[in-house]
Amino acid sequence: MSSAAPHPAGHDQLWSVDEHLEDILATVRPLEPIELQLLDAQGCVLVEDVTVPVSLPPFDNSSMDGYAVRVADVAGASEEFPASLEVVGDVAAGQADLLHVGPGQAARIMTGAPLPPGAETVVPVEWTDGGLDEGPVTGMLARALAPEGAQGHVQVYRQAAARAHVRAQGSDVKAGDRALESGTVLGPPQIALLAAIGRGTVRVRPRPRVVVMSTGSELVPPGEDLGSGQIYDSNSFALTAAARDAGAIAYRVGAVADDAETLRSTIEDQLVRADLMVTTGGVSVGAYDVVKEALSQVGDDEDEAGGGVEFRKLAMQPGKPQGFGSIGPDHTPLLALPGNPVSSYVSFELFVRPAIRALMGLEEVHRPRTRATLTADKALTSPKGRRQFLRGAYADGAVTPVGGAGSHLVAALAHADALIVVPEDVESVEPGTEVEVVLLG
Amino acid sequence: MSSAAPHPAGHDQLWSVDEHLEDILATVRPLEPIELQLLDAQGCVLVEDVTVPVSLPPFDNSSMDGYAVRVADVAGASEEFPASLEVVGDVAAGQADLLHVGPGQAARIMTGAPLPPGAETVVPVEWTDGGLDEGPVTGMLARALAPEGAQGHVQVYRQAAARAHVRAQGSDVKAGDRALESGTVLGPPQIALLAAIGRGTVRVRPRPRVVVMSTGSELVPPGEDLGSGQIYDSNSFALTAAARDAGAIAYRVGAVADDAETLRSTIEDQLVRADLMVTTGGVSVGAYDVVKEALSQVGDDEDEAGGGVEFRKLAMQPGKPQGFGSIGPDHTPLLALPGNPVSSYVSFELFVRPAIRALMGLEEVHRPRTRATLTADKALTSPKGRRQFLRGAYADGAVTPVGGAGSHLVAALAHADALIVVPEDVESVEPGTEVEVVLLG
Structure with missing residues (x-):
């Protein structure tokens, strides 16, 4: 050559x-695709269909801090006639060994903790006296400061329907569902979903x-x-x-x-x-x-x-x-x-x-383009037979040339956010004409 | 506490x-601002007004590959009656010691090379025989392959006005001009300008x-x-x-x-x-x-x-x-x-x-917001007194809710690109209503 x-x-x-x-x-x-750690895959294109291996949430759990109880035990409860229940202990998030909640009993339960066996519903702590016997409360004392909160009795001031404040197993995604399709670009929310379903690595184009x-x-x-x-x-x-x-x-x-x-x-x-x-x-x-x-x-x-x-x-x-x-x-x-x-x-x-x-395997490889009205003092000139790309500033449907056509105007480039496209067969563009614009984003 | x-x-x-x-x-x-290497400052906010220390281009230079000549020597030149000039040597970009171009002489000049003393204009190589004596050419032979191109004679077939194909010193930016203002976000074109004016480091917020x-x-x-x-x-x-x-x-x-x-x-x-x-x-x-x-x-x-x-x-x-x-x-x-x-x-x-x-010191700290028409099967409900942010998919002025209001629907989040804002005093939004939307970009 x-x-x-x-x-x-x-x-x-x-x-x-x-x-x-x-x-x-x-x-x-x-x-070629490679397997990457989740955070290394940010911005990359997924090249596998990801299915949900385990339903989310993986178990029935409480959406509130409160008490896990049986429905019948709080039926008709009111501030005037509270239901008084025996607190059998705490159920914290991540706790493996669960209490059993029997008739007349309540387990103090934290947001995200599994609904313990025997319990049918959750009453928020704000509907109770928090075991303090001093009327409605707004929260619980930290366990470290008040371990006695996990025992004694609690007064419940409102009734609750079955499975109130309970997030059902599989209510977000079910095992076998398609979580993300091949071709998806992995931004933060997609990384959130992949982590939530337990994917530590994913197959992407690097x-x-x-x-x-x-x-x-x-x-x-x-x-x-x-x-x-x-x-x-x-x-x-x-x-x-x-x-x-x-x-x-x-x-x-x-x-x-x-x-x-x-x-x-x-x-x-x-x-x-x-x-x-x-x-x-x-x-x-x-x-x-x-x-x-x-x-x-x-x-x-x-x-x-x-x-x-x-x-x-x-x-x-x-x-x-x-x-x-x-x-x-x-x-x-x-x-x-x-x-x-x-x-x-x-x-x-x-x-x-x-x-x-x-x-990268992206579908959208080009900058977005739009049409804009040329704002200029005089007509733009362009050489015949050449597609010209002029630096411009774009705003609200209008574009204004920045600097001249001289290809060495790097100063103008730094103040442009768009390229004005003048087609090959156009030698002059009057102000007010609609032109094609590449948005440099 | x-x-x-x-x-x-x-x-x-x-x-x-x-x-x-x-x-x-x-x-x-x-x-607090720090001084960073140019490429480490990408995406950061400039915290100094940057002035141009030296005019760009720093010297008159050729915008074409061709021959630096005197105007009078090529006046009236045509294919029929070419001007024949003695080639006194090459002027390459970056060359420090310049030839002098006298009457009847030409220096072969490369794009970006300084206009040598004595020369008044540049004729592109395509207007000459390139010293080959075989009619118009489209380029020069590489110097390594044909060192004789820097001597002998050249036939010039067209005349050129004074300073044709010459980029004048300071025609892009002049020493003392403001290049970039404090507060500018440094993207690639701004980095181009800073490098072009010789800034190896800049003061930015990290x-x-x-x-x-x-x-x-x-x-x-x-x-x-x-x-x-x-x-x-x-x-x-x-x-x-x-x-x-x-x-x-x-x-x-x-x-x-x-x-x-x-x-x-x-x-x-x-x-x-x-x-x-x-x-x-x-x-x-x-x-x-x-x-x-x-x-x-x-x-x-x-x-x-x-x-x-x-x-x-x-x-x-x-x-x-x-x-x-x-x-x-x-x-x-x-x-x-x-x-x-x-x-x-x-x-x-x-x-x-x-x-x-x-x-980071950015002026725009928020995601862009827009208004969109709600597309949905049924009215959205929202708790009184709370501003609700629902996940939605936005396109062409319309927004469609994705998933339900349940705060644990991470799967829906991964398929949303917008948040639908339901104000505190609104408890229900009918389909077709205009709503505020945060674009998650």
């Missing part, structure tokens, strides 16, 4: 944004490991002094942050100089920890575009499907030069983005983010 | 949801460290076998995940048995790594509600402002019993939530999440 070689003008195929994206999504396959590498001999890490002709490396920081934001585990390699051999060996070194590799810079038509040069030699065998990295010109602005393919023994997908900070960021949003989310 | 002691009925103050929330937000202060602890002798970790009267601990998992989701660094301690001394020493141990402590269970009126019992003794000196943990009854369902206060030498805020999984989750959403986001 010698993509950097000059060809007679006009022979280059121009790819559309959609063609490039389709090629990426047709190539990138979801990662977060992809994304290695981010910027290239360019002019790049200096932020915090150091700029020499003549140098600029700060922002892409490796921005795209590492963006990859994390998309759900990946991202590794920032930083800036590699424009030397094909160095770049090649760095990429080969990093392959071991990459499910996806992202480079910026070095993909255009210049004599120093070493990503092109280097990747023509680390590529897969070109005979294999999907092997090698292909460099393309896209009908878009910013972000015309793009590379995509797979490299190394595991056919690790690689996206080579242009080096300009805004071009690389827009390219990430359009191509890398969906690739990361496809690796 | 002896909060667990029974009082004559009717003497308990009933707090409203808003009063409890106001008390929390009036007490919880944003964490992510709060949240310790999550469930209490209850009945709790068994998921993955183990359930004994008689036991259930699985789901709260410590759910709330750890939810705390992370809110932006915190969360530590899951797991379930502590209902023993005040054990709980007290565990809390004291954990204080060292907590900016906020969250417990579940043990806050109601029962004799085994050890959170109440234990926290009456680890509290601050009650004479100090904000000292100690106060246990309250809230006019809400689920989530009536709640504790809030501060403990230990650093007055670490503590929220004690009820033990029921749905009650604790709803309480987290309403009270803990805003507290975490207040610690």
